[in-house]
Structures are given as structure tokens and as C-alpha cells.
Amino acid sequence: MDDWKGNRRVFWTLGTPGFFWLLLFFVVPLGFLFVMSFSDKAVVDGQVSITDYDYLTGVSNYIRAFEPLYLTIMWKSIWVSALATLVCLLTAYPIAFGICFAPAKWKPLLLLLVILPFWINLLIRTYALIAVFRTQGYVNLALGWVGLGPYDMLYNNFAVIFGLVYVYMPFMVLPLYATIERLDRSFLEASLDLGASQFQTFLKVTVPLTMPGIITGIILVFIPCLGSFLTPDLLGGANAVMIGNVIERQFKAANDWPFGAAISFLLMYATFGALALRALFARFSKGVGV
């Protein structure tokens, strides 16, 4: 690697566009949002203005975010995301494991099959789920053949969790695949030779050694779940509101931008908290690197 002083002209030419694009169209907007989160709507002639703001008036928006109504929604977003992440982990682990131990010629195809849905538009996948779960949908049609239903499967927490698992599953499979693939199989053989059962070997050898992949997968799924807006909006409706929906409402229908900005920042802090946890785990875990 060259030192940047060796060729300053090339260095600045390469770095400037990217740096300033992000500065101007990412950092500055976030700065605007940060200021807005400490602001209030201006009161002009005794009326709350729609477009004017009193900037940097205090932390009232953050205090409001901790009212019971919003605390409930935040708590719900966390447990819905956590549950979705757990279901992802429990289904993705056998998939990743199975792909790693599949015959070599099948591996690329199986991996492609896992990743392919990820490339299909999120909106379209969610729409496809609506057709499956709605009252006149396929699941109820199939249940009807055996004399059950119809049930209302949309617009509740189940639909949201199913949708999140459906949409973010590839994010869990890939890091798990990466670690299990690099797992030294002689450890498993040794464990089985020494008399451990398959189940014991899995719990005491395989899981600890693949812990970095598990943690990365959890983070990769949990973060987008927590910030999701489309899935709860289309599958959850009014019954399963998450943080993302609250933010969207403040910026669109409710037109309370300062409050929306404050919640956005709370969501970002939660995201950074999750990333920091991951870094902490990565430092102390001993398994195979991702």
C-alpha cells in the first residue's frame, strides 16, 4: 500500500467525490434531522404553524417519545423483531448446515436458491404474502378443503413476524453458511468418537464454534427488522404498528416532523447499540471468524 503523501493528486481525485457526496447528501441531512429532533413547531398568532419551526427549543420530543403509548410500540417493535430473528435463526441454521454438508455439485445451486428471493423486490414479496394469507387466499382455500376456516391471518402480529422472517431469511443463512463451511470437521469426528451423541456434539461443539456466524446473522436480521416499515404497514395494518410506522406517520399524515425526527434518532441509537454489542461479542468469542 502506498502512503497518501506519495501521490497527493491521485489521492484527492479518488477520494473527493465520494467524501463530499456522503457529506452533503447523508451527513448534512442527518444533521438537519438532529436539529429538528430538538425543535418544536412554531406558534404564529396563537396558532400552531404547519411549516415553521422554533429551532433547538429542548428535549420535549424525546420526553414525549417515552409516553406509555410510544413505549408500548417501541417495546413491541423490539420483541416482534427479536421473535422474527429467533425464528430466522432456528430455520436458517439447518438450511446453512444442510448446504455445507450437501454434495459439492449441489452447493452453488442451493445457495443461489436461498439468495434469489432476496433480489426480488421487498414490496413484491410482501404483496405475494398478502395473496397467500388474505381471507380468500391460498392458505384459507387449502384449509377449506379439509373443512376448516376461513381464518383472518392478515393484519396481526403473526402476519408481521412471518413476513419479516420470509423477507430477511437470506441475511441469516449467509453468515451461518460462511462459518459452518469453515468449521474443522475433525472436531465433530473427535467428539463423536469420544462418545458424545449427535445432539451433544451439536450443542457443545458445533454451536460454540459457529457462534460468530450466529451473532452476525442475528445482527443482520434484527437491525432491518427493527427499522422495518413496509412489512408491518402492509401485513400488520393498524393492529401491528412498529417504530417505522410511527416515523412514517409523523412525516406524512400527522405532519409532526420534530417528533418524527426524535424517534428516528432513537431508532438509530438502538441500531448502533446492536452494532456495538456485536463488536463486543466478536472480541470475546473464540469460534471461527466470519
Added chain:
Amino acid sequence: MAGQLKPGAGPLDYGNRTWLRALFIGIFFILYMPIITLIAFSFNTDKRGIVWRGFTFDNYVKAMTNDSLIEALVNSLVIALIATVIATIIGTMVAILLWRFKFPFKGAFEGFMALPIVIPEICMGVALLLFFIESGMMNAVVGLVWPFNLANIIIAHVAFCFPFVAVVVRSRLVGFNRQLEEASKDLGASEWQTFRNVLIPFMMPGIIAGALLAFTLSLDDFVITFFTSGPETVTFPVKVYSLVRRGVSPEINAASTVLIVVTIVATVIAMKLQAPEKSGH
């Protein structure tokens, strides 16, 4: 002992376990069934949707003659094309920078470049909405002639696409043998000639893969576009969203199928180019 084991029945041959295979089939069924039925029913004659009544292209014809849908699709494609070109150039430059130079605060710079990848989309969306309104850019582009009225959306898309391009191109550059560069310079080529005739051809598979990734990301983006598009401009996902909110219809299936085919073709090309054994020579 070994003679008693059938092939594939060893303790580590998990790939041949029946329960694992059954689980695989079950999960892939759940993953693909909704998408396959969505595509299949785009050819259905039935209006309301779930019973198969007969094969037809009517839904495609209807989608094609729906002016607002076509307008949204053209907008999406134009945005994706322009944003891809800009994001690919910027992203490639950042990748070369990070690969070639060491400089103070490099770690911080790398973290900075990764921010748009990790931050929740909705936060980036509302931040850009606020920025475009407060800076006057939202109103400034409304009166402009097409496609310049899409400028804000393009700017936003470049901002979240180019860090991904940088990641892809940089992973390609790791395999570059710097002696090639030295040989080129020894033989009298200038910095620019070396860049154009040695480095660029080597990076090309990475650049194309990065560009296709940017293209699909841009084409698929709903959340950020939803917030940064003004009242006048509609992209394809935003249009589909407003249709979906009104209910299920075979016309949406047809339009979705077209988008699925476009993205899958782009992705398969990108993956072919990235496969190391095919592009490593």
C-alpha cells in the same frame, strides 16, 4: 466396521439425512410458493384472483396500456440507469483509494463509507426528505423538464448505492498482483495509461457486478424513494405500493413479474461475473 456403513450413512453425512431433506423441501416450498403463484396468476383470466380459470396475456396488455404504471416504470428505469452510472464511478474511485493508499483516519473513513449500509433506511429517507425541503431542492426540481425533475431521487439513490459498489470492487481488487502495475510503469507507461490499460481491465468484472448491484438496489428501493419523491414524481415501487394498498389484482401480478424478471436477469449476470474461478484469469 466401515464395511457395514452404506455410502452416505456415515456420522457426518448430514446431507443424506431424511429429516434434513424434508426440512429443506418444506422451507424452499414456503420461500418460493408465494412468488411462483404470483407469477402464475399473472396469466390468470380470473379477475378476483385465486382460482385458475384459464391462460391469458390480458393482464400484461392492461398493465402496458396503463399510462401511469408505464410512466412509473420508465421513471424507475431512468433513475436506476443514471444513479448506477454515477454510483459506479464514485464507488470504484473509493474502492481504489481504500485499496491503494494508507492515510490518517483510514478506519474512520471506512466506517463513514459503511454508514449508509447499516443505518435504517427509513431514517435516511426522512433525513433526505427534510434536507430537500429545507434546502429548497424539493421545490426547485418540481418545475424542471423530465428527467431533471427526478434529480433528488437520483441523488438519494447514488448516496446509498455507491458504498455497495465500493465494497464489491474492493473485494475484486484484493486479488490484483501489483507487480503488473510495476511492470507497466517499468515499460514506460504513465500513471494514467497504467490505470486505463492494466487496472481497469482487471477490475472490470468487479465494476460490472457492482454496477448491476447498484442497478437492482436502485430499481427496488421503495422506502427512500417514498420519502424523497415529490408529489408529482412516481417510481414503480411507489406506484405498486399505492395499488397494493387498494387490494390484490392480476394487473399488479403482471407488473411485478416484469420487475422480477429484470432483477433476476441482472443478478444472475452479476453472480456469473463475480464467480472467482471464471473471472480470475
